[in-house]
Amino acid sequence: MIASPQYTNPEDYLRLEAESPTKHEYSDGAIYAMAGASDQHVTIALNLATLLRSHIRGTGCRVYIADMKARIEARNRFYYPDVMVTCDPRDPETALYKRFPKLIVEVLSDSTEAFDRGDKFADYQTLESLEEYVLINTRHPRVDCFRRSQSGLWVLQSYTPQSDRVFLESIDFTCSLTMLYEDVVWDEGELGFTQDNIQSP
Incomplete structure (x- = not known):
């Protein structure tokens, strides 16, 4: 920013x-x-939003990408999550922002990673509706998923090519890392998918 x-x-x-x-x-x-966002950033966000849209169709939930704001009233903030899912019937009442997301996803970049992992995450934690906060790496295949436990603690589970499958508990969604990173063009020197670092579906 x-x-x-x-x-x-x-x-x-x-x-x-x-x-x-x-x-x-x-x-x-x-x-x-x-x-502005990089090619990798935009491709990953669009891949995930497309997969989520198909998954939640008919459930009453909605998925938003990039242009919809999340309002954090406790901290007097408005952010634009890369991907956001809300299932709360109160959210359709506000056309310009959503207050009750259950899933927020940020696609990381060099300039925003520290903020996304730090102060922004702290702000998002004040949303009582939020069940999962997901960070997707753009330098190599890795997804960090923070889940709010029943005791209120945030528990980290990471997904890499060795595990292959990504699971989002908040909306009971599973996909492969290959689908999430489909069509991503990795920068020279960055580790993408090879036969050696990913399992077969």
Whole structure:
């Protein structure tokens, strides 16, 4: 994100954002312009959103990608998750943002990884509806899935080519890493999928 000197309230932010050609995230009055995403980032997010849309069709849940905001009222924040799923009947009441997601996915980049793993995750944890927070690596095949336990603790499970299958408990969804990373063009020197580092389906 790129810092902007603008300060405003949530209502003004939503009005300005609806008219802006550039997306901004909102943090307690401060507005931050969002940088563009890489080919890997966009491909992974679209792959997952497509798979999730097929999985939840007819369940009453909705999947959103990139352009829908998540509102974190406890911290006075608005973020744009890369992928978000909500099943709460109250969310259709707000057209510009969703307040009750059960699954949030961020596709990592070099410039945002520390924030996604740190302060942003801390903000997302204040959402009582959130059951899973997922981070997808763009440098090599790896998915880190944080699940909220019954005791309220967040438990990490990681998926790599050795395990192959990714399981999202919040929506009872399973897919292979090969499907998640389909058509991703890895940067030179980065480890993608080879016959040696992935199991057969």
